[in-house]
Amino acid sequence: MKGLGRSSYLALVFGFLYLPIAVLIIYSFNDAKYSLEWKGFTWNWYQTLWQNDDLIEVALHSLTIALLSATLATIVGTLGAVALYRYQFSGKKLLNGLIFILIMSPEIVMGISLLLLFVTLGMDLGFSTLLLSHTTFSIPFVVVTVLSRMSGFDKFLIEAAKDLGATEFQTFIKVILPLLMPAVVAGWLLSFTLSMDDVIISFFVTGPDYEVLPLKVYSMVRLGVKPEINALSTVMFALTLVLVLLAQFFLKEKK
Amino acid sequence: MTDKTVFKRFAIGIIAIWLVLFALVPNLMVIIASFMTQGESEFIVWTPSISSYQRMLDPLYLQVFWNSFYLSAFTTVLCLLIGYPFAYLIARAGPKARPILLLLVIVPFWTSSLVRTYAMIIILNANGLLNSTLLGLGLINEPLQILYTDTAVIAGLVYTLLPFMVLPLYAAIEKLDWRLVEAARDLGARKVRTFVSVIIPLTMPGIVAGSMLVFLPGLGMFYIADFLGGSKTTLIGNLIQRQFLSARDWPFGSAASVTLTVTMGVMIWIYLLSAKRANAKVEV
């Protein structure tokens, strides 16, 4: 009975998380442009999507930026969290404050101020400015998640490693990182999610050569979500799901 | 130079350089802008003034702050209530199931939040899924007006922010030393008591982290409230966005942003201070 209660709670929350996804998948097959009524089954929207090579290109742009920025943010953020937790140095309070400010900054403020910074630095708007911006807004999410796991950490483990002659770097790789892994993974996932969903900051920091998907979707949604967008979301959802399952499968094989 | 200092310098250096360049410099620009004046054909005129901050004192804007604060706090509490048991159950699942469950939590969020919010409109509207189901089951006689109410807004916010609560919580709960919990049980503590006096304090860092990652971004989030609530309330996020775009008043928009950050900073500082004091008492 206890196990049943647990499973049903999990199922309930997962149901809540997946219900809108289910709805948008169903509506991607609806034979009506804006209507919310069910007007019959059609593949039409997938055909329209397939002909829209722009959308496919920007979707790839988005995936590239999300993968790279999440990885970069996870590296910088994890190292940063370890530094903030383990070491004393001047300016530590400032860094903590900046992390807080980054989480707090309204998107438009961050978008415009980063744009001004890039323009001042004479950078061309596009891939690099997007990558830097996305990494920047993801870093605090990694730091906070990793720090929360580290607090209350068993300091003796680290001491023990050092007593056995491990260098600082070895201690980090062999002892600290494995202990932090769940938080590192969680931080990466949050960063990837943030990047795939950011509209306003991307709007300001990108140029004509590097459009990203959320921007396209956002401007299309302003005209009412068309089943075409639902079809696109369905395809992306199916792809990510397959990737995730494949990764799972291969990781298990390795073990 | 010992190897410790090399690694230490590297770890500190990389985050310090990044944050100084991409957080400190842009935010200094925002702070400076907030003390300047609005111009007719320039966003910022270099005449120092504190008028933007004086205007913030208008009761109208205080009300806007309060509305946003209330909405975000309510959302955070709900996310915690729903997310804690959820994260706990995932963390207690078998080691094989854990990563899969974790991924299943995050995968829906790789779909654009706008598109998901739109799907919620389909579910909640007068002739939508929820109403037709309830009508079909005979639980209600007339469609409920949920869309364009606060209920819809809260549901949307909780939905969107839930993973930001669940993931940090999971990371914190997963490392729990279950021997401590067993020990408490062995000492005769009942389940509720074990939970309240052992598990919750041990996972407090996760609770704080999750709440911050929900509450702070939640304050600035406004498009969900606009979509699901019919944009009938001005939130701090709308206000700032409108100052930068429609009103073309960058100094005032910057001042609103700075005020928001400082207010929250002070509140968190007070919280941390009191938490430290409380901890100190316990240890004594």
Add this chain to the structure above:
Amino acid sequence: MKKLLIAVALAGVLGSANAAEEKVLNLYNWTEYMPKEVLKAFTKETGIKVKESNYASTEEMYAKLKAGGGGYDLVVPSTYFVQRMAREGLLEPLDHTKLPNLKNVDPKFLDQPFDPGNQHSVPYLLSSVGITVDSAKVDPKTITSWLDLWKPEYKGNVLLMDVARETFAVVQKALGYSANDTDPAHIEAAFNKMKELLPSVKLFNAESPKVSFIQGEVSVGITWNGEAFMGQQEKKSLTFVYPKEGVILAMDTMAIPKGAKHPDNAHKFLNFVMRPEIAAKISESLGYGTLNAEAIKLLPKELASNRIVYPTADDLKNAELLEDIPTETQGLYEKYWSELKTAK
């Protein structure tokens, strides 16, 4: 594609300013405001590849360009932004010798006060703000004036757009003032009038108003005519009313932003879309009214006679074009707008 990349790289290295432009045009446009087939036809004819990026509001586009974000060759500002952007030096002057097709544009819409002599912009499409009515719920004949929205029977069924400027323009017209009136006393009167409407308002649409009409959430509302036209395709009972006090007009134009890297290509494109058959195709595909006199002759009859897209002269009696207003007035609108949505 590879060749293109090499060409782009070379152009970058050599910094060739006046040599023949690379065959690229960066169009910065509203979403779905330029049919794909027109872009394809242009590429086929000229070999110039069009890269389109989108914005959701002119304010966003303006803020981005003004802050120095660029790289675009063509933008699509509304009339009142043309005025501001030209004054602030954000637009390149047009070379009329490269735009022979300008002669096709209805002279009524040329040489307007917002851009004398069309130095910076050419007219693209016309839209108007009026009242969308769901005739299944409300008899459209009973709505002739903006003030009809205040009738108690529509309580909880009214939709407003979530934009201060256009909504204030409407209410100012309803009260008998100009849509471009900047007198604070008149604006305050409009604000007070809006407060009276508030209990009737079901939502300020942040997304597309036609969706709320199609869903049946609202029965009357202030919208752009294009929304009513597109909504009608999906729900026949939707119609559009031109209130007698006069509608609000906005002309969208095309202009070349300062520092555009491909001004020649931009001129070629401008001239291309002013061809009668292309302009007609655009109007047909988007459901907005073309300003091209020659194109109107080529339109299918059912579109040319659709009053939502092509209002009669009578419909446009008292109509007013939105003009640029001082920043101070815009600030006042925004303050009242926040107040409207905060007062409980």
